[in-house]
Amino acid sequence: xxxxxxLILSGTLLAVALGAPIxxxxxxxxxxxxxxxxxxxxxxxxxxxxxxxxxxxAKHAGGKPETPSCTTCHTxxxxxxxxxxxxxVIDPMAxxxxxxxxxxxxxxxxxxxxxxxxxxxxxxxxxxxxxILTYLSSI
Amino acid sequence: xxxAEMQLTFPMPTxxxxxxxxxxxxxxxxxxxxxxxxxxxxxxHWLLVTAITIGAVTGFILGxxxxxxxxxAGTIAVVLVVARIIWGFSGGSxxxxxxxxxxxxxxxxxxxxxxxxxxxxxxGHNPAGGWMILFLLGMILLLAITGTTVLGGVFKTGPxxxxxxxxxxxxxxxxxxxxxxxxxxxxxLHIAGAIYESLRTRENLxxxxxxxxxxxxxxxxxxPSRAAHPxxxxxxxxxxxxxxxxxGLALAQKPVPHLPITPLDPTYAQExxxxxxxxxxxxxxxxxxRMLMASLDSHFGEDASLDEETRKKLExxxxxxxxxxxxxxPAHVFAQANPENPISLTATPFWKTTHKAIPDKxxxxxxxxxxxxxxxxxxxAETGMFYPSNIEIPAEAQK
Numbered sequence: 001x002x003x004x005x006x007l008i009l010s011g012t013l014l015a016v017a018l019g020a021p022i023x024x025x026x027x028x029x030x031x032x033x034x035x036x037x038x039x040x041x042x043x044x045x046x047x048x049x050x051x052x053x054x055x056x057x058a059k060h061a062g063g064k065p066e067t068p069s070c071t072t073c074h075t076x077x078x079x080x081x082x083x084x085x086x087x088x089v090i091d092p093m094a095x096x097x098x099x100x101x102x103x104x105x106x107x108x109x110x111x112x113x114x115x116x117x118x119x120x121x122x123x124x125x126x127x128x129x130x131x132i133l134t135y136l137s138s139i
Numbered sequence: 140x141x142x143a144e145m146q147l148t149f150p151m152p153t154x155x156x157x158x159x160x161x162x163x164x165x166x167x168x169x170x171x172x173x174x175x176x177x178x179x180x181x182x183x184h185w186l187l188v189t190a191i192t193i194g195a196v197t198g199f200i201l202g203x204x205x206x207x208x209x210x211x212a213g214t215i216a217v218v219l220v221v222a223r224i225i226w227g228f229s230g231g232s233x234x235x236x237x238x239x240x241x242x243x244x245x246x247x248x249x250x251x252x253x254x255x256x257x258x259x260x261x262x263g264h265n266p267a268g269g270w271m272i273l274f275l276l277g278m279i280l281l282l283a284i285t286g287t288t289v290l291g292g293v294f295k296t297g298p299x300x301x302x303x304x305x306x307x308x309x310x311x312x313x314x315x316x317x318x319x320x321x322x323x324x325x326x327x328l329h330i331a332g333a334i335y336e337s338l339r340t341r342e343n344l345x346x347x348x349x350x351x352x353x354x355x356x357x358x359x360x361x362x363p364s365r366a367a368h369p370x371x372x373x374x375x376x377x378x379x380x381x382x383x384x385x386x387g388l389a390l391a392q393k394p395v396p397h398l399p400i401t402p403l404d405p406t407y408a409q410e411x412x413x414x415x416x417x418x419x420x421x422x423x424x425x426x427x428x429r430m431l432m433a434s435l436d437s438h439f440g441e442d443a444s445l446d447e448e449t450r451k452k453l454e455x456x457x458x459x460x461x462x463x464x465x466x467x468x469p470a471h472v473f474a475q476a477n478p479e480n481p482i483s484l485t486a487t488p489f490w491k492t493t494h495k496a497i498p499d500k501x502x503x504x505x506x507x508x509x510x511x512x513x514x515x516x517x518x519x520a521e522t523g524m525f526y527p528s529n530i531e532i533p534a535e536a537q538k
Contacts, residue, residue, distance in 0.1 A: 086508065086511045088413070088414055113444065117436070
């Protein structure tokens with residue numbers, strides 16, 4: 001191989017490597033659609049990341065005693081890896097660390113249903129879900 | 140092997156035996172000796188001692204996690220015994236079965252003479268010792284046959300994996316253990332016999348199994364002289380070894396029926412594997428899987444509910460590959476459920492018994508974290524096989 005094409009190839013790779021982290025992790029039409037649906041269900045025009053943060057870190061009553069909070073499994077920092085009660089690693093919840101988060105509506109519905117029942121003993125409201133997603137998308 | 144040494148075993152030059160007429164302290168430096176145990180016999184004896192010791196320690200004390208070492212020791216023991224049997228028909232005077240296997244009448248007479256303290260000194264095996272050799276060799280062969288049957292039936296591997304059911308393998312395991320105790324008993328008698336004969340004839344017999352030489356005394360009872368054929372013996376051993384290995388490998392390649400399904404259904408692996416290791420469907424019966432899948436909204440203290448379509452799809456797959464469809468050890472031992480918690484594996488009597496010795500801190504350690512995390516130590520947990528050699532408790536968990 002000649003020197004010239006090699007230079008072009010290296011330059012392209014360098015550009016890709018440098019460019020990759022600049023791309024905004026947050027923007028995703030599928031996630032936007034999920035949040036938009038929660039807005040419609042809750043009848044509000046915006047969600048609050050601060051309220052979502054408070055809810056995420058709060059100790060709740062009404063659920064199983066072993067799991068009083070989202071942080072029981074997801075840890076106090078959603079950018080960290082979490083752990084299920086039997087030790088399986090959970091990928092970070094923060095979208096900045098895990099761009100795949102909240103892009104599959106079925107998965108979002110399944111885990112809100114399961115975990116709200118386990119932690120709060122009831123389903124979460126559209127308002128609560130929207131706040132949490134907004135919080136986890138913001139960090 | 141040294142040809143010359145073996146052909147010289149007998150007879151000794153008569154002009155040198157006169158020294159043996161003197162009263163003889165066994166330390167006499169001028170004592171004439173003759174070669175008795177050839178290099179093959181001595182190597183065979185001590186290698187077999189090593190192999191049987193490893194087999195006994197791994198089998199009786201260290202337990203199933205040492206299965207691989209146990210199998211290696213057993214295989215070596217069988218190879219040695221088979222080679223010894225070949226040498227028993229091709230070796231020199233003292234190696235030949237024909238030289239030391241006595242008929243019942245001669246054996247009884249020898250025992251009676253021992254009781255009357257008038258028994259002659261046998262330079263090779265005496266009639267009682269000769270029978271002991273046959274019993275030891277036979278016992279080791281029986282252990283190998285039963286061991287291979289257990290390996291095939293219980294662990295679904297080895298030359299008999301294709302042919303033996305778990306139930307048969309499990310029953311033969313009891314026989315294998317009895318035979319192992321029997322072998323220990325024979326070894327105890329063998330050692331006792333060697334000590335007795337050492338004292339009776341005032342010669343250190345265990346030492347002669349190292350030097351190969353025994354004192355030459357007048358009146359010694361010698362076996363008929365025979366030439367050794369080390370080259371033909373080696374040829375037969377090599378040919379037999381090659382044939383045995385080929386047959387064993389060919390049999391081990393045969394497909395084993397009723398093995399657990401592999402790989403796991405991708406949806407199953409993902410949906411169940413999100414929270415815990417995906418337990419292999421062959422670990423529980425269809426009935427217990429149905430019970431479990433009917434109560435997902437309250438699944439060991441958590442809501443693990445699924446949409447009905449996925450739930451039904453997974454249940455059908457689990458039932459289709461449940462314990463009834465395989466013949467593995469885990470499928471059989473976990474079949475006995477704990478009536479108080481039938482859908483739990485860690486609550487079963489077998490799980491509790493086999494994990495009793497493991498300290499609590501191991502289960503609470505970081506790499507293990509929970510009793511249900513089988514794969515932390517059982518490297519093949521997801522295959523449903525749980526082969527004992529694949530157990531490895533993480534070093535970090537033992538601190």
